[in-house]
Amino acid sequence: MLNDAVSFSSTYFSTSSFAYIWIPLLILISKDLGFANAQSGIFLQSKFGDDSVPLSTSNCPATNPRLYNRPVIGILSHPGDGASFRLSNSTDASFIAASYVKFVESAGARVIPLIYNEPLEILLKKLSLVNGVLFTGGWAKSGLYYDIVEEVFKKILERNDAGENIPLYAICLGLQLLSMIISKDQNILEGFSAVNQASTLQFVKNADVKGTVFQRFSPDLLEKLSTDCLVMQNHRFGVSPKRFLDNQNLASFFRVLTTCIDEDDKVYVSTVHARNYPVTAFQWHPEKNAFEWGSSVIPHSEDAIQVTQHAANFLVSEARKSNNRPPAQEVLNNLIYNYAPTYTGKIGSEYDEVYLFTSPSTASTELLSRL
């Protein structure tokens, strides 16, 4: 009854031409609200009947204590400057396209950059501060970068095995590297023609989207994914469904959710979800639709933006389930806010903004002095 009155009045309150009619009524209602507020805690408790929610002295009921609402996602930097040497020629340079950072931030998490070529103990220390990890796109498939991806991936599996729910998103190159690592086959990748193109996503027969990144998509949007070009591709390599499923290790680790077709009508695996871990790998780029403008073929329709938003929300919702509670000050010391992005879209980079890391980083020097 009271709720009805409140929403009724606020509807009219925003319609300024009618506001004057309602002013006397509003005064009456706000008097009533004072009374209601004093009791709302009790009202909400009985409404939800949930004993696990602690009694709150404020008007806002406590949120689910099992969920961590201050999650932090580690993003691994990739070799290079992200701008074809226009920012740095240093062989030590690595970068994170800011679109991945915005993707994570848009869903309610903060980012700690995991700088791939920092001393391993520093990188692992930073990894201990996060509730989820993201591997970006790129080209590096060997050397230190490959080894670090493998090391971080192992740590994520270990932490999940130990009972923490720590999600991983592996995007584009990330899917390819996980395929190489899990299959234990350095030659698992095949060539595909999917550079700079928007595509549809084809769900495999009887794909079960429950508990996956697609769980939050409306039936309408799921349908549109298979008919409209709502996702961005930019890759020369991939794995065909046959190779993927023929490899026992890959087939037992991942469930294939979607495939795509390249410019030569060759089919590749495009979204996979781990059977027993909160690990999702994408051959496509969920982060680009909302945050990259360099290529004219990147989809920016409202549907396409929803794809980005749902994908970001799923990662962060999984990270909130992580039971890692890192020391607040150490998190602050290492957040990406210790770095400034550079606008590179204007000078022709494929990324609009990049975070550039040239070692040793300030954050790591600081950390090193305290180790």
Ligand SMILES: *[C@@H]1O[C@H](CO)[C@@H](O)[C@H](O)[C@H]1NC(C)=O
């Ligand atoms: C990197 O080297 C190239 C070729 O020598 C040069 O044109 C470019 O300006 C250099 N970039 C930077 C950031 O110094």
